[in-house]
Amino acid sequence: MPPNVEVRPATEADAGSIAALLVGGSRDPGAEDPTSPERYAVAIARIREEGGEVLVADDGTDVVGVCQLLDLAHLQHQGGRVTEIESVHVAGTRRGEGIGARLVEAAVAWAAARGCYRVQLTSHAERADAHRFYEANGFVASHVGFKRYLDADEGT
DSSP, X not given: OOTTOEXXXXXXXXXXXXXXXXXXXXXXXXGOOTTOHHHHHHHHHHHXXXXXXXXXXXXXXXXXXXXXXXXXXXXXXXXXXXXXXXXXXXXXXXXXXXXXXXXXXXXXXXXHHTTEEEEEEOOOTTOHHHXXXXXXXTOOOOOOXXXXXXXXXXXX
């Protein structure tokens, strides 16, 4: 694992770097707009207002990874809490260095600190490398996920 990479909460100043990471890892890069970092800064603030978090991996020079955490109240486990991990992206030139594992480890620690009984995520069916990564980091492919897009133009 890269010792010089710090995982920390995102700041407004990270918004442009986060947008670039999302473009680089998205199955639909046109959905992201790295020329509008202010929209991502607003999203970070809204995610926090709703009880979630955005974590970044920072190597001291660049933001090289990102993930979003959603804290969900759950009916199961007597109203227990669940953390959903979303938007895990590592810069293409930095993959394989353990940055993604550091992000996931920090996400799990965040969930545990909040008293969550489960951490969950989804990964696109075609992302075999991502599936191997998640399994290597303690996740089990236990469910089949479904999505229904509300905008007919979206669907990736």
